[in-house]
Amino acid sequence: MIHTFVGNLGHFLVITAFVSVLISAFSYWKAQRSDEIAKPSWLSYARIAFYIHGASVFGVVASLFYIINSHYFEYHYAWSHSSAELPVYYQIATFWNGQEGSFLLWAFWHVILGAILINTNKFWEAPIMAVFAAVQAFLLSMILGVVIFNVKFGSSPFILLREAMNAPIFQLNPDFVPKDGSGLNPLLQNYWMVIHPPTLFLGFATTIIPFVYCMAGLWIGKYKEWVRPALPWALFSAVTLGIGILMGAYWAYETLNFGGYWNWDPVENAIYVPWLVLVAAIHTMITFKKSNNALKASMVLSIATFILVLYATFLTRSGILGDSSVHSFTDLGLSGQLLVYLLTFTVLSVWLLGKTWSKIPTSEEEVSTYSREFWIFMGAATLCVMAFQVIIPTSIPVWNAIVELFGGISNVAPPADQVAFYSKWQIWLAVILALLSGTGQFFWWKKVDKQKLKESLFYPAVISLLGSGIIIVVAKVTEPAYILLLTAGIYSIVANGKILFSLLKTSPKLAGGAVAHIGIAMMLVGVLFSSGYSKIISLNNTGMIWNKDFPEEMNTKNLLLFQHETVQMGDYSLNYKGLRKEIDGFPGYVSTSAIEAFGDAYKVVARKDIEWKGKKYFSEGDTLVLDNPENSFFEIEYSKSDGKKFTLYPRFQINESMGMQVYSPDIKRTLTSDLYTHVRTFPDPESETEWNEMEEVTVKVGETFFVNDFVARVQGIERITEIPQVTLGPEDVAIKARIVISGADEDYIVEPIYLIKDRMIGLIPEEVKDVASKITFLNVHPESNSFTFGINTTQKEWVILEAVVKPYINVLWTGTLIMVLGFAMAIRRRYVEFIKMRDKGQEE
């Protein structure tokens, strides 16, 4: 049965939400332009419209989630992103996995933010909400899914599968409902997928607030006053966006296999750029009171942040990045609409800014080198240069598209080594930033002259030079750029630490800036070590090169490990122990040899008792439930010469319906460094095994023999009455041998079957991958009470892995937390300031 009601309801609510937000925008616009008598009625009209809009958006969210949660695979969205077995927390992830759902998430945040703005700021309500609601209308239009004059507006998440696809089955049976969906991409089956997108989209959504305040300020001629209410929001936006970006980085580090947390991928860049500009905007906004110059800069940067978020949206969702990014969404044919969205607000804001530019107060006064404006301006400019340096190469596909639009041919590709290309610029700019953030803070509180500056800088400079000198010697930092970045980073920590120390005694509430700068400087130092000194320890140092055509510097970076064979790698000896699975209700991993599949994807049967640390969890023959049948783990044991051991479990995921294979690393974390291990490849499970010639052995029950150098023993022979996929008649006989092969860590059970069916002999051999062998039950000798087995061997199982040490990566993560704390302190301070002024009635 096709459940059309919920989809129709959802679609109706999308249209209601769109229309009501347009009405709200219009009414707020009218309210702003009307006199004091007409204003209240327009205002209340606009407010009601906005609340209807909000309720509709909530309804849309509820409808879509209901479809996913009820597994209504007759809907395209549920069918293409979800599956029947998906647990609820991944159903939530499924909600924003598709483009439409992520637009919806964004719109949802806008509703909440809009309601907060309406209720916290009466004076600014009309002008800011007019712009806000207009932006929201554009966003809603992306999921509208209506066709007007043959033009499609938006892509609705509520279309049915039969409307989305022209599959032949629907001509036969229009009411066909697929039994299962395609499932969630294995890469996204991660708890980060549950928390990272909402954080990131909250960051995106909040960039609108400084923008609407700025636009409203320009519109109603309050050129200076918009900054105070906008500032706490700008800070909140920057910290949320920052957390969102770093969550993404941490997720990539933990789950993806490019070997790091940041890859300068176009999608990463597209979010990094607005964040940098937003941070620059915050700095100019903070200084604006002292200098009217900073006011214009604040306006330009607040607008630029929002426009860059729209540009990022266009880049990632229009399909223009093509193959140059791993993250971008599939193209939904919305590129035209996205472009209109981007251009509308670009043109509108530039026009408004241009129109009022001459009226915006400026200062003709020369900026002194010893003023804080000067240093902050330098800092903001450096941030903007960093942003510019990233956005230009990221836009290469856009450049190609523009040239082709005018009939030209452009074959420009992104820089071949993205990491090296971006790093060589960003590292120098980061040095400047660290120096400015250390020094600029001293101008923060009072005007300083040359002499005073020298005095206050003397000790921080000496301490940081000494400190970084020691680190440079101990950690053997030799690269000039790294030496500079380290010194600048330490200087920033020490200088801001000094400020923090003196502030803690007098006014700790004001210390947010110092704390955030310490966090940023720590992040720089953490990035320097963990990336600059990340060391591949699986490097082939033998100097042996397979192909003489290889240039000499091309040493292989990976290590081949055969199962149960110890290989030395640096200080460690490594042993690949085999493939493992995760079982529901079991604390460890279970060897694939200990379990047996029987046709149900999620269930297996235990072939022997399964124990963990001496406690028995399952008995032979029990049915066990797999945590996720798509996941397998490679057990890699690391031992040091001093006998210390640990085990890592890099993961392999496969999604049959999507044809995707995904490797994820496992990380050994210590305080000073991470050891990161990921498997590059292993024998294709679908490939045919090539067996060596068969060897035969004849043994009695209880006797031992060798299988591929392992000791094996026939534990017993039994007659069986059931064999999967074989129907046994009354005359037929089947016997099964139970052979136990003793491995180094565990026993492997092999059960080949000897079968007489319809007077013909049938042999059902069994493979043990962990011993790289196959055993066939060849014959029964009743006269001597013995049995003959055939043994074939093959190449041992293997994995190829890469192991990388990332030193001091915890400095980066700690720095992140400190930065967030600093931002939180600053937000609190600025918000309290705004509330005080508002309550005094001065918010005009």
Next chain:
Amino acid sequence: MKKSHIFGIIIIAVAVMVIVSTAGDASTYVSFGEAQELAEKGNANMIHVVGALKKDEQGQPVGIQTSPDMLSFSFIMVDQDNLEQEVIYNQPMPMDFLRSEQVVVVGSYKKNKFIADKILMKCPSKYQENEIKVGEVR
């Protein structure tokens, strides 16, 4: 000259440097023929070449060589001008490499051999957007 002017000039200068550096470091999509010409002229920049694996009549890839330790391999790639070229890659062969229908190699010629630094593949997805598995009807 005011300080703000000097400041502005520095910023513009840096911006120009950024653009020049981007133009200089940007790679290009070329064919093997063009890549060889570039290499002969002494241009060692890494370039992108789009093509596919060489396949026999049965559609099986030919000319794949794997090192004994399986840590590197070479293959024959046919670019969009139908020019064949042996490509050497210093990484283990990805599991679905032989199934790929399009390959983009990023690298450069060294001693007349094309050494790939990075390989991007496009695999025919088993998951067809327009194909629905017909199971039981609920």
